[in-house]
Amino acid sequence: MLQCIRYFFGLPPNTTVTIHAKCKVQKSGYECLAHYMTNHDGSVDLSQDKSIGGFYNGVEAMGFIWAMRPSLEKKVRSCFNVLKYWYTVFSFFCDVHYKSDLSQPTLAYPHLSIYCHMPNPVRIEIKQKGLRGTLFIPSGKGPFPGVITMVGGVAGTLEFKAALFASNGIAAFALAFFGIEGLQENLFALDMAYFERAVNFMLSHEDVNAPNGIGVVGSCKGAQIAYSMADCLSGIRCVVSSNGAPFALHNDHYHREKVWPCVSFKPYIFNDASLYSSAGGYIMRSLPDLPKDDNDPELGRSLFNFHKRLHVSYLVLTSLDDNNIPSEYFANLVERLLKFAGHPSYKIMRYPGAGHLLDPPYSAFCRVANFALINTITDFGGSTLQHSRAQEHSWNKILSFLHFHLNSASICLSNM
Structure with missing residues (x-):
């Protein structure tokens, strides 16, 4: 039913980072914070790696979605679209930071999409x-x-x-x-x-x-x-x-x-x-x-x-x-x-x-x-x-x- 990119790479190895997911559905903004220790190759795989803190703990491949809370930000950089062929797409923008300090420079800025598939309905x-x-x-x-x-x-x-x-x-x-x-x-x-x-x-x-x-x-x-x-x-x-x-x-x-x-x-x-x-x-x-x-x-x-x-x-x-x-x-x-x-x-x-x-x-x-x-x-x-x-x-x-x-x-x- 759902497909999603859930792999981060190119990060500093063996470092605590924070994934900050943000989404806007209609007029409501949501966000999620989760802390991870990067692997030796500088990657984080949400389907295998454990969150060590934040809005959820443990291995939760979809945790950055279900653990979202209403955002305090007035503007959230994300979108909600219904594309032709009626694929429903939820787009998530994730900041990745050192530890839990969101004021630090962004380490990565991937764009994640979830597709609720209905081919040619x-x-x-x-x-x-x-x-x-x-x-x-x-x-x-x-x-x-x-x-x-x-x-x-x-x-x-x-x-x-x-x-x-x-x-x-x-x-x-x-x-x-x-x-x-x-x-x-x-x-x-x-x-x-x-x-x-x-x-x-x-x-x-x-x-x-x-x-x-x-x-x-x-x-x-x-x-x-x-x-x-x-x-x-x-x-x-x-x-x-x-x-x-x-x-x-x-x-x-x-x-x-x-x-x-x-x-x-x-x-x-x-x-x-x-x-x-x-x-x-x-x-x-x-x-x-x-x-x-x-x-x-x-x-x-x-x-x-x-x-x-x-x-x-x-x-x-x-x-x-x-x-x-x-x-x-x-x-x-x-x-x-x-x-x-x-x-x-x-x-x-x-x-x-x-x-x-x-x-x-x-x-x-x-x-x-x-x-x-x-x-x-x-x-x-x-x-x-x-x-x-x-x-x-x-x-x-x-x-x-x-x-x-x-x-x-x-x-x-x-x-x-």
Whole structure:
């Protein structure tokens, strides 16, 4: 999936040097510092040599990316480009200095590039049948297994997961569901008819092979929608849920005559200074008024009956240090429901030390960010190393899960 130059040469031999990696993605700058002892030939090989200090320690070939932190610099010399043929390129500029003194003359100034490969893909902006989003079709001879990807409370859509799925042989539709032209402006209520059109669009697409249905991959609000889709829509074969509620939360869902009223939440939380973390953001996981127990009438009205759809397989990813929502509570509830229903095909993955935003591997760790939907600086939780490990492990699990279930001829399979 990722290719990167990670070898430095021409440095003073047997000398402590500091690699200072810097990157800018859209308007945000990130940087990483790592100290290495050069080899006898004046080289540093990140895939073999140990970092002896800085933002990470030990042999970490991609550490200079996943250990990045928000930069304090106003300007960062780097770029983010999407080139023709839709190769996504992240460009990193690295200063190499004696020891840890960044004021010393630069010893080397290599330019590193990471390529998220999708050779000759088809990228299609979708603006038809009321749908909005971007469809990625893999290169090569199709048709291919298909998925719909959805993010959380972000207006429009983010394409990176869909693009990476396509680079791994899966046709992926990055679906927007609010906040852009042609869609509702807010998330006060969600009509599942919109998502039904998206499923039917994928099922009927000539480049999608889905005799038993498609997959749905959702994060946060997108995961909540995925559970709802599994409950009330046909054509769903499997679901990947990442840190999302299995019931209507923050907004109602409805499908024809059926309504799932949302579980209430406490907006006054933003006046509680005790919930402002040392990381510099609000810890919002206590925002929902969670049901007292599984027999709570409010939960019964809001709960999606996804667990009764025995032909749908589930992979549930849970960050145990999620400060944004009570992900562990959600995962435990999902597991109880699936066990009670005697569901034959599910897996719950729990990740200690991981924060809310489980992205593909080697993404820079994002602990605090402005949650534009509610105009609040949010602490998403997690620790850098454990979060990085969780992203790498979960991504491999996601790809294996999707290929296994979407390429299988059988309707339902036992637990993975």
